[in-house]
Amino acid sequence: MLGFSRPQAIAFALMTIAVIAAPFILYPVFLMKVLCFALFACAFNLLIGYVGLLSFGHAAYFGMGGYAAGYAAKAWGVSPEIAILLGTLAGGLLGTAFGWLAIRRQGIYFAMITLALAQMNYFFCLQAPFTGGEDGIQQIPRGKLFGLISLQSDMAMYVVVAIIFLAGFLIIHRTIHSPFGQVLKAIRENEPRATSLGYRTDSYKLVAFIISCALAGAAGGTKSLVFGIATLTDVHYAMSGEIVLTTLLGGLGTVFGPVMGALVLTSMENYLAQAGAWVTVIQGCIFILCVLAFRRGIIGEIANKLKISL
């Protein structure tokens, strides 16, 4: 079904049950944060895990999605579904421009270029009038879904966030397991060979980049509606680093890894909120540990133990 293997279908069923049951046990706002970052990390993983492209500036698309959705909801008073769609569009458009530039170089240069472009975007957001500069956009209203259902209660908002997350997750899963996704994997394994087989690898990479950025924009837009703010933190390179870490910890190139990574890291940050700058130190240590000893990540290790692919 939908290209799921049996273990994946079971894992997806478990995840869906967890998403449905969780708000009755845990604080919904925390869970919404986890789901937004999970979608963001899944979008990022589409590139690093399946095309082998390390985008070190994904905060740009996430943050821009947040600004676009937040601005539309606050200044134009559009309903939340339109705001999130606009956020998706903003992420996708920015991704089209930046991706078109960045795919001219490979490997390590690609990472440096995406990082530099994201930094350029950061300075742009610092000065542009619509972002509110240092203050960001505050008190973004959640509004009424389709103009009918108020999302003021956390539970109502949670349902919307959960649906967006699951939809995004399925879109990514379908992309990976489509013929298009097979070509992406071929590019990851051996790009010159894919070229020699007649694939325009640059076009494939660009389309994958745009899909990833649009979904990152959707995650950012949803996040700014949930918390009512969109700030410079969301476009800062530290956010880019965080999403790399999330995916690495959960498992690069696994479908469920980024979700697990988002759950673990968001919980850790919640728990360590008082610790201030120590959070950075701990994140750095996790980075080092993951790279040296734990390259498969949590889900990757589990899948390897059970000899299945997740």
Place this chain on the structure above:
Amino acid sequence: MFMILGYPAPLMFGQLLLGLINGAFYALLSLGLAVIFGMLNIVNFAHGALFMLGAFVAWGLLEFFGINYWVALILAPLIVGAFGILLEKTLIARLYKLDHLYGLLLTFGLALVIEGLARNQFGSSGMPYRIPAALQGATNVGFMFLPNYRAWVVVASAVMCLITWLIIEKTKIGAMLRAATENAPLVQAFGINVPRMITLTYAGGVALAAFAGVLAAPIYSVNPNMGANFIIVVFAVVVIGGMGSILGSIITGFGLGIIEGLTKVFYPQGSATVIFVVMVIVLLVRPAGLFGKNA
């Protein structure tokens, strides 16, 4: 007061000098990155953090041991270089068989740890570092007052860049280094200890960053974020210049610093982004970088 293109000349020259100073740091940092990348095949994301560490070591030497600027200028790069040897031996050496991206991720983690620890210890505001007595004040050079220390920074970095270039291009050690960059197994077969050379290359690149850090200490306040602000711009510089050429990194570094300085005069809002814009243009016109081979 005479004018250039409708702008007062002292303003113009002042910004040009600031640009040159930034350019000096870009050159020193991108030079270190290029040397390390050539030999180790990793992009050292911790370069900014080690630049910052150099400044902090100089500050600590003065604060706790009363060791002055001139000694620190030699001692701090040695100390940070030794720290680099430790990092290479214990952590980075484990990655050579893996994809390049892991090197970037590991050194990013290192940068987070070093900067996080510095922030915990010293806060984000930073400490002042006095300009050494011999370089205080300014000289009237006719068209402007030239602060002595700033002139010194430009000269010192240019000399350091030149020395590095001479060592790599003109000495026997440099020849071995270049040979090992091309084909490490072959050089090893000739009986040269390549792993030790790799370690020392990393230490050397890192020491260059620390040297830049000490030079920067009296200009900017010594603070934990000073490296992070630089490193991403330096990445853009490296993309523009290409990491293949030593001289290329030096020229690109200084050149972009000057462009940035001039932008501050003509269009101040654009000064933070101008180097990134140059990068975009270079990517469009010459994707391999100005001095790069196709990689």
